[in-house]
């Protein structure tokens with residue numbers, strides 16, 4: 641069954657159209673990166689999939705059903721803000737909220753919950769700091785816990801909003817490897833909003849690039865080209881390959897790593 645299906649979907653706030661005519665099927669286990677300049681409507685797309693924002697037109701289904709707020713079939717890693725160092729919440733408490741905040745968890749015995757939390761912590765290699773207050777952990781460690789929280793209900797779809805923001809290179813690599821391993825192990829579809837393709841370019845199956853009220857969908861090689869992006873932005877964009885990286889100049893400047901294709 642298709643993990644996410646959008647049909648002729650449009651989103652406008654008043655007269656401002658963020659995107660329109662978006663038809664897209666995302667398959668189980670597929671890794672889709674969502675790119676675009678600030679304000680293009682990337683987070684709004686995630687909000688649509690979460691059932692927090694209605695489409696202006698068209699339809700959206702997740703797991704073959706119309707989207708539902710609070711569905712256990714969707715895991716969500718929100719845009720990162722570091723936790724306050726004094727916050728009296730341990731790592732395991734944060735992960736546990738992934739169960740307690742859901743109808744999914746109603747009726748589960750306490751021992752069963754503890755076992756699920758331990759398992760989720762182990763899967764993201766966070767057992768060693770399970771009892772540490774989250775505000776004392778590094779950005780990368782905090783991000784692992786958010787991923788554990790999002791995955792504890794075994795969702796079919798994982799939505800990530802800039803999950804690598806403010807992480808150093810080694811944490812960017814380990815967090816994206818973690819997400820990639822998980823989607824392969826459990827066939828979870830991943831929709832990953834990002835400003836930089838660099839850490840995930842080898843992992844993504846397709847890119848959804850949104851700009852100027854329009855969008856393009858395809859592989860990195862199909863979409864990240866001067867021709868396609870200039871047409872999308874409606875102004876000259878240059879995609880340059882420099883030292884094995886792909887640089888997009890104009891519109892907004894993003895460094896993109898590029899593999900030989």
Ligand SMILES: Nc1ncnc2c1ncn2[C@@H]1O[C@H](COP(=O)(O)OP(=O)(O)OP(=O)(O)O)[C@@H](O)[C@H]1O
Pocket residue numbers: 653658676677678679680681682683684685
């Ligand atoms: N509920 C709302 N009502 C009106 N306008 C909104 C609403 N939510 C978002 N917007 C506007 O829609 C635009 C798109 O917002 P969105 O957060 O989806 O963009 P984005 O692509 O995720 O941007 P960024 O890269 O900056 O995070 C923004 O200009 C935002 O101010």
